[in-house]
Amino acid sequence: MKRVFLIVLDSFGIGEAPDAKDFGDEGSNTLLAVSKSLYFDLPNLEKLGLFAVDGAEIDGDRQSTVPIGTYGRMTEQSKGKDTTIGHWEIAGIISEKPLPVYPKGFPEEVTAVFEQETGRKILCNRPYSGTEVIRDYGDEHVKTGALIVxxxxxxxxxxxxxxxxxxxxxxYRYCKIARKILTGKHGVGRVIARPFIGESGHYTRTSNRHDFSIEPPKVTMLDQLKEKGFDVIGIGKIHDIFAGKGLTEFSFTKNNEDGIEQTKEWMKKRFEGLCFVNLVDFDMLYGHRNDVDGYAKALSYFDKQLPKLLGLMREGDILMITADHGCDPSTPSTDHSREYTPFLMYQYGQAKGVNLKTRKTFADIGSTVLDYFGIESKIDGTSVLEDIDEV
Incomplete structure (x- = not known):
């Protein structure tokens, strides 16, 4: 039985990418930023090879640990730095054009149709922080019923x-209406439901967030695995990111802890194929809110769970850990950052690691998964198994 557990630490970048200047992200380094926190403690990720990755920087001393995992850093080729494009590239799609963005808000040709079909007016309609927008527009929304867009x-x-x-x-129904409207030149990556609760001055977002993604435009590793009869399990945002395409089973998560626990449960089950996991709190709760300590605590919590995950692995299992983009919490910006991402891979029983150096695309991950299952890849990317075999 072959199983791959692919875990995405959402937004865990490890240093500015070569084209970071084009995205206004010069100097961004999520790993270095969080390593300055007193709560930063990643001995198990270090053991897998995180700090041995080419170019990896941390604040403080490194241990002279010989990595047991295969390790490297990934370069994003797609013209974007968002969750959807990052995950698509991991699964084998390199996006030549960025998805549309709206720094001045959505045009009337979108908003007028949306208001007509939902029967509700809209408020705001411009770029805004998710916590600040409910603070500033929450009262008017509650009073009028107009939607905060x-x-x-x-x-x-x-x-x-x-x-x-x-x-x-x-x-969610309104989001589905928006999803049908937002196609073609207005085909945004995601329509996101952002429910909140509370009273004036004390509004808080709930865990009932739901994403409605645009469908991947090409074949992904998920499609190929499913076509060949393998199990393809999505945990967390994976279903939303791929619009359900290529999955055989899926479940949503409340937070990182829930995602880790669900992964452990799948490790105890008998299946053959891929378990694809997104841990979103790093990005949603800490990166976007410039919370360095919170980010460091979340990483350290994941690190403490790693021995339990490794202990549940069986013969034929591979654990992969990566990210989809950066989100340096120490910069003035609260947006994603264009960074290299880590790639750590541990195969059951592995004793010595291999330095994969710098890979040209995230899509090497998808190609590696397909190669492991003996499937001829139809996606962009090169399997790292070839490099490991050479060593």
């Missing part, structure tokens, strides 16, 4: 609504 530097159409005014299921 906003965006960010990413390709997203976000709709915030109080759960007492617009129940989550109704909000």
């Amino acid at each position: 906003y965006t960010s530097a990413d390709s997203v159409f976000q709709i915030a609504a109080h759960e007492d005014v617009v129940p989550p299921e109704e909000l």
Whole structure:
């Protein structure tokens, strides 16, 4: 039985990419930023090879640990730095064009149709922080029932609504309406439901967030695995990111802890194929909120869970750990950052690691997964198994 557990530490970049200047992200380094926190403690990720990755920087001394995992850094080729494009590239799609963004808000040709089809007016309609937008527009929304529509530097159409005014299921229906409208030149990566609760001055977002992604435009490793009869399990945002395409089973998560626990449960089950996991808290709760300590705590928590994950591995299992983009919490920006991402791979029983150096594309991950299952890849990318065999 062959199984691959692919875990995406959402936004865990490890240093500015060669084209970071083109994205306004010179100097961004999520790993270095969080390593300055007193809560930063990653002995198990270090053991897998994180600090041995080419160019990896941390604040403080490194141990003279010989990595047991295979390790390297990944370069994003796609013209974007958002969640959707990052995950698509991991799965084998290199996006030549960036998804549309709206720094001045959405045009009337979008908003007028949306208001007509939902029967509700909209508020805001410009880039905004998710926590600040409900603070500034929450009262008017509660009073009038108008939907809070906003965006960010990413390709997203976000709709915030109080759960007492617009129940989550109704909000999801509005998101589906927006998803049908936002196609073609306005085909944003994700339409996101952002429910919140509370009273004036004390509004807080709930865990009932739901993403409605644009469907991947090409074949992914998920499609190929499913076509060959393998199990393809998505945990967390994976279903939303791929619009359900290529999955055989999926479940959502409440937070990182829940995602890790669900991964452990799948490790105990009998299946053959891929378990693809997204841990979103690094990005959503800490990167976007410039919370260095919170980010460091979340990473350290994941690190403490690693021995338990490794202990549940069986013969034929591979664990892969990577990221989809950066989100340096120490910069003035609250947006994603154009960075290299780590790639750590551990195969059951592995005793000595291999330095994969710098890879040209995230898509090497998808190609590696397909290669491991003996499937001829139809996606962009090169399997790292070839490099390991040479060593």
